[in-house]
Amino acid sequence: MVGEIKLGLCNPPEPIYLYVKNGEVSGESYLWYHYDINNDKTIPVQQRALSGYLQNLRLTSKEFKGKDNMKLDIIIAADELYVIRTGIETNFAKTFLLSVSQIQDFSKPLIIAAAPGEENVVFCRLYDAATKTRIRCEWNKDADWAEIISNIQSRLAGSSSDVPLPQQQTQVLRAVVPPSSKPSQDLRVKQIRTLLNYPVTSVIEWLRFQEVERPSELEDSQVDELVKSMCLFWAQDKFEHPSHVVSSYHEHVIEAVASGISEVTAVQAWMQNVQQSQQKLLN
Structure with missing residues (x-):
């Protein structure tokens, strides 16, 4: 008025x-x-x-x-x-x-x-x-x-x-302070980061490079890339060749999520699969 x-x-x-x-x-x-x-x-x-x-x-x-x-x-x-x-x-x-x-x-x-x-x-x-x-x-x-x-x-x-x-x-x-249009993206990144024990400082640096402060300020495709980079970082020393890391992530995470499985569940299953494969090679 x-x-x-x-x-x-x-x-x-x-x-x-x-x-x-x-x-x-x-x-x-x-x-x-x-x-x-x-x-x-x-x-x-x-x-x-x-x-x-x-x-x-x-x-x-x-x-x-x-x-x-x-x-x-x-x-x-x-x-x-x-x-x-x-x-x-x-x-x-x-x-x-x-x-x-x-x-x-x-x-x-x-x-x-x-x-x-x-x-x-x-x-x-x-x-x-x-x-x-x-x-x-x-x-x-x-x-x-x-x-x-x-x-x-x-x-x-x-x-x-x-x-x-x-x-x-x-x-x-x-x-x-523009309102967040996708607040769930913050929780998504936090859950995956915690699961992978990925450094918080690395996430902050990645966000700063994108000139944002929170994942919710990014496009969905950008958050997908952030999640992928965290996962590949975790798995980088667990495969003989970098291409095997990417193909494994695509098969066990991307395709699983596309089929309706939650991302957290898919990543957990992928991590277990990778660790079990490593254990078999050691034995």
């Missing part, structure tokens, strides 16, 4: 970026800040928490000192659209991911708070915005961060979309 739109002078409907850092400017301490790129200026944010609806997680590669740095973008819908950007290897990102992985219902608002640690460290504390109850988690330095992100993204894709957002924010959200 037109009455819901504030007319007159306003700022462009662009996301507001918050960056995480335990720093100080002119004697003013802060834990996150805005950055004025035009004037190369850090603008401290005094509030230490942001309340809103978690909309998505996004991995973004940014160049720093000639090297690519992977950033985690936390997309939050509130009075405006916010993007909390932090290094994927930071304590803030890891404590956020561990906490948010405990949530099943993303239709309710959260409070994301920045908490200071020793020296320059910043941690994330997550709260239920309605009850003000902290969402606690156990620390796990060896967690599979890529898998956690994938699981959260899958849950977000399946959560309720009836979040009360103003029209302008909804348009910006769709522009910044």
Whole structure:
């Protein structure tokens, strides 16, 4: 409705970026800040928490000192659209991911708070915005961060979309984070990757080469190629000739799936067949 739109002078409907850092400017301490790129200026944010609806997680590669740095973008819908950007290897990102992985219902608002640690460290504390109850988690330095992100993204894709957002924010959200048209592709890749014990980092690198962040952003044929490359990588040292690997995969996986067998079942049967063949040769 037109009455819901504030007319007159306003700022462009662009996301507001918050960056995480335990720093100080002119004697003013802060834990996150805005950055004025035009004037190369850090603008401290005094509030230490942001309340809103978690909309998505996004991995973004940014160049720093000639090297690519992977950033985690936390997309939050509130009075405006916010993007909390932090290094994927930071304590803030890891404590956020561990906490948010405990949530099943993303239709309710959260409070994301920045908490200071020793020296320059910043941690994330997550709260239920309605009850003000902290969402606690156990620390796990060896967690599979890529898998956690994938699981959260899958849950977000399946959560309720009836979040009360103003029209302008909804348009910006769709522009910044396009909705996934094939969320099942994320689960498909995860299942095969886990089955093959294929490195998560290799999947991420493959996706980056395709200039996407999630399998669900790819065409079906591209996901087919990703699955095939993972399977062939697993089998590459189990055949005498590379052509035998491809023909075996085609016969036991591609043709099985075409006949109606699930892909996971077909891959499992293929792996067993290959391992049994190897065992016979050894005996």
